[in-house]
Amino acid sequence: MMAAVDNYKKSRPPPAASAGVIGWCRQNLFSSFSNTILTLVSFYLLALAIPAFLDWAFFSSQISGNTRFDCKVEGACWAWVDQRFGQFLFGFYPEGERWRVILAFVLLFPALIPWVTQDLPGQRYLRWFSVAYPAIATILLAGGLGLREVPTDKFGGFMLNLIVGLSGIVLSLPVGILLALGRQSKLPLIRWLSIGFIEAIRGVPLITLLFVSNILLPIFLPPDMTLDSIIRVIIMVTAFASAYMAEVIRGGLQAIPSGQIEAAHAMGLNYWKSMRLIVLPQALRISIPGIVNTFIGLFKDTTLVIVIGLFDILGIANAMVSNPDWLGLSTETYVFVAVFFFAVCFSMSRYSMWLERRLGKQRH
Amino acid sequence: MAERITLRTIWFDRRGRGYLLQLIVLLLVAVFFAVITSNTIANLQKAGLTSGFGFLGDQAFFDINQRLIDYTSQSSFGRALIVGLLNTVLVSSLGIITATLIGFFAGILRLSNNWLVSRLVTGYVEITRNVPLLLQIIFWWAILTSLPRVRESIPFLGSFLLNNRGLRAPSPNFESPFLWVFITLILCSIVTVAISIWSRRRQKLTGKTFPITLAGVFLLIIIPLFVYYGLGQPINWDIPERTRFNFRGGFNITPELLALWIALATYTGAFISEIVRAGVLSVSTGQSEAAFSLGLRKNHTMRLIVIPQALRVIIPPLTSQYLNLTKNSSLAIAIGYQDLVSIGGTILNQSGHALEVVAIWMVVYLSLSLATSAFMNWYNKRISLVER
Numbered sequence: 001m002m003a004a005v006d007n008y009k010k011s012r013p014p015p016a017a018s019a020g021v022i023g024w025c026r027q028n029l030f031s032s033f034s035n036t037i038l039t040l041v042s043f044y045l046l047a048l049a050i051p052a053f054l055d056w057a058f059f060s061s062q063i064s065g066n067t068r069f070d071c072k073v074e075g076a077c078w079a080w081v082d083q084r085f086g087q088f089l090f091g092f093y094p095e096g097e098r099w100r101v102i103l104a105f106v107l108l109f110p111a112l113i114p115w116v117t118q119d120l121p122g123q124r125y126l127r128w129f130s131v132a133y134p135a136i137a138t139i140l141l142a143g144g145l146g147l148r149e150v151p152t153d154k155f156g157g158f159m160l161n162l163i164v165g166l167s168g169i170v171l172s173l174p175v176g177i178l179l180a181l182g183r184q185s186k187l188p189l190i191r192w193l194s195i196g197f198i199e200a201i202r203g204v205p206l207i208t209l210l211f212v213s214n215i216l217l218p219i220f221l222p223p224d225m226t227l228d229s230i231i232r233v234i235i236m237v238t239a240f241a242s243a244y245m246a247e248v249i250r251g252g253l254q255a256i257p258s259g260q261i262e263a264a265h266a267m268g269l270n271y272w273k274s275m276r277l278i279v280l281p282q283a284l285r286i287s288i289p290g291i292v293n294t295f296i297g298l299f300k301d302t303t304l305v306i307v308i309g310l311f312d313i314l315g316i317a318n319a320m321v322s323n324p325d326w327l328g329l330s331t332e333t334y335v336f337v338a339v340f341f342f343a344v345c346f347s348m349s350r351y352s353m354w355l356e357r358r359l360g361k362q363r364h
Numbered sequence: 365m366a367e368r369i370t371l372r373t374i375w376f377d378r379r380g381r382g383y384l385l386q387l388i389v390l391l392l393v394a395v396f397f398a399v400i401t402s403n404t405i406a407n408l409q410k411a412g413l414t415s416g417f418g419f420l421g422d423q424a425f426f427d428i429n430q431r432l433i434d435y436t437s438q439s440s441f442g443r444a445l446i447v448g449l450l451n452t453v454l455v456s457s458l459g460i461i462t463a464t465l466i467g468f469f470a471g472i473l474r475l476s477n478n479w480l481v482s483r484l485v486t487g488y489v490e491i492t493r494n495v496p497l498l499l500q501i502i503f504w505w506a507i508l509t510s511l512p513r514v515r516e517s518i519p520f521l522g523s524f525l526l527n528n529r530g531l532r533a534p535s536p537n538f539e540s541p542f543l544w545v546f547i548t549l550i551l552c553s554i555v556t557v558a559i560s561i562w563s564r565r566r567q568k569l570t571g572k573t574f575p576i577t578l579a580g581v582f583l584l585i586i587i588p589l590f591v592y593y594g595l596g597q598p599i600n601w602d603i604p605e606r607t608r609f610n611f612r613g614g615f616n617i618t619p620e621l622l623a624l625w626i627a628l629a630t631y632t633g634a635f636i637s638e639i640v641r642a643g644v645l646s647v648s649t650g651q652s653e654a655a656f657s658l659g660l661r662k663n664h665t666m667r668l669i670v671i672p673q674a675l676r677v678i679i680p681p682l683t684s685q686y687l688n689l690t691k692n693s694s695l696a697i698a699i700g701y702q703d704l705v706s707i708g709g710t711i712l713n714q715s716g717h718a719l720e721v722v723a724i725w726m727v728v729y730l731s732l733s734l735a736t737s738a739f740m741n742w743y744n745k746r747i748s749l750v751e752r
Contacts (some may be wrong), residue, residue, distance in 0.1 A: 205692065
């Protein structure tokens with residue numbers, strides 16, 4: 001019988017036209033008449049756009065100079081980057097103290113580790129560090145304990161986007177969990193309050209909520225009490241994000257089969273214990289991609305603070321565009337800011353897609 | 365033997381505990397609102413402000429250059445808000461129509477088996493989705509306002525002119541015979557609907573099909589065109605002409621509206637394309653294979669099998685994208701397009717009636733979103749699969 005197998009002819013290589021580069025092109029670019037036309041049109045557009053952009057951004061650009069009038073080139077004028085880069089990152093934070101912001105940013109990563117992975121040595125200490133991080137970061141940024149105080153109206157640039165975005169997402173997580181549980185509660189009052197809050201927040205644009213933070217919150221507070229404007233923004237951004245977070249987590253909760261909670265009850269666990277030990281760990285794991293997406297949305301929305309007069313990275317860009325020294329460099333400036341956001345948001349969205357795929361694999 | 369009811373027995377009774385918890389929450393909420401109200405009253409008194417919606421009748425004193433209804437600086441705050449609301453509706457509807465077209469087009473192109481095209485569309489989707497919308501709006505506005513001056517306007521598509529004051533487009537003047545074209549159009553639409561109902565009924569009874577598309581084209585396009593030319597083309601296009609400093613004729617779209625429109629349409633279009641792609645992919649290939657094996661042709665398979673099932677998945681997130689677009693149109697304030705929020709902000713600064721203005725915003729946007737979600741629930745119920 002073995003001999004029969006040996007008698008098979010070796011399979012011949014596929015025809016040259018269907019393999020290799022040519023085959024790939026035929027299959028993916030020129031498979032039909034309309035496809036060929038589409039390919040040619042796309043090639044034409046790319047041939048127009050890419051060299052023009054590269055020429056503008058790099059080859060015909062200038063990177064040195066003190067004002068825009070020093071730029072004598074056709075392409076982009078990047079001369080301002082050298083002078084203004086610090087402002088784009090840190091706003092008006094005093095230059096001698098900027099190491100504190102960088103340190104706070106670097107410390108963020110060890111603080112994030114316990115949330116991402118569970119198998120690292122020294123995990124327990126990292127967890128404590130993670131809990132203490134908000135206080136450490138606040139002291140580093142605002143001052144105290146021997147560090148010079150920096151008033152929050154000096155905060156700005158990309159740092160402000162990060163502060164508002166990160167505090168918003170971290171604070172909205174617990175609130176969002178409570179709202180999601182409340183929306184599924186059997187107690188009608190709690191259910192209706194949660195639904196009312198979630199729908200009211202999701203129904204209005206973030207800008208109106210920022211107006212509330214800027215104009216109405218001081219009216220709601222006792223007459224002799226004032227609240228820092230960045231803290232007011234963080235409060236409203238948290239309220240905003242927690243409504244969206246609640247919906248994401250609700251999706252996760254609904255995906256947990258009711259057998260899980262019934263089993264937990266059968267084991268004698270009460271409501272909070274069965275939620276904390278059985279349901280939420282599973283539900284939150286499913287919702288991580290959604291949470292990351294909410295964060296991306298929130299992070300993009302942090303640029304809205306310019307409407308109430310804070311100088312985040314976009315605010316600094318706007319100020320620079322209208323500065324007489326650099327007037328008319330709007331394209332360069334906005335492309336620069338866009339690259340910043342694109343880098344952060346695109347990598348996060350890839351991360352969330354990767355998580356989603358991994359979760360999908362685990363479940364099957 | 366009746367037990368005595370104490371706090372302890374209530375706490376250990378499931379229903380009792382529920383009531384107690386709700387009572388506590390109710391009290392907390394009531395206290396929260398009472399504190400806020402009393403603070404507000406104290407603060408308003410301290411600032412010497414009155415509350416109430418009476419100020420809406422006061423004279424506004426500010427100008428609005430983008431308006432759909434008559435408005436002067438002598439008009440009232442209330443009218444200014446209506447102008448703003450109409451501007452919101454204007455840019456949202458323009459944006460929704462364009463975003464849907466872009467989204468469906470891009471979504472289908474992305475599924476194309478042409479590698480280059482699908483990569484190009486992916487690039488567009490990723491770039492627009494990962495850059496803040498506000499940045500995109502300001503970017504487009506900066507580009508449009510740095511265009512050449514009126515004197516060096518860029519002409520395109522025949523009679524459009526683009527310059528730093530916006531887009532000048534020809535405006536139609538309807539002459540009275542146009543009424544007949546309009547009437548023909550209405551009559552033909554009624555006939556088309558009637559024919560489609562009749563043909564569907566006949567197909568159900570006898571299986572005979574009727575070329576409904578052909579009839580529709582004939583009734584809705586060819587006959588009205590015939591009437592239009594028969595009456596001697598009763599639309600008179602007012603084509604903009606350049607004068608020394610400005611234009612005569614045509615109408616102008618401001619750079620603010622244009623920038624907002626482009627940014628909202630491309631941004632939301634990218635999200636819609638993802639929804640469309642997911643919708644088409646959600647219909648399993650077995651469905652189209654089964655349709656082919658039943659002998660349906662490719663376009664029939666698409667129209668009768670794939671699209672109806674894809675729409676079931678597409679419509680709910682699509683409506684929420686429409687709602688997002690409407691809410692995002694409030695970013696207009698950053699470039700000075702006078703929508704509801706922007707005009708409300710001006711009023712708020714002039715009159716100091718912050719509470720009332722914010723309340724108006726909330727009511728308008730909330731009713732929009734509640735209406736949308738009501739529609740969505742109705743639609744979901746109508747098309748959801750009846751499961752056993």
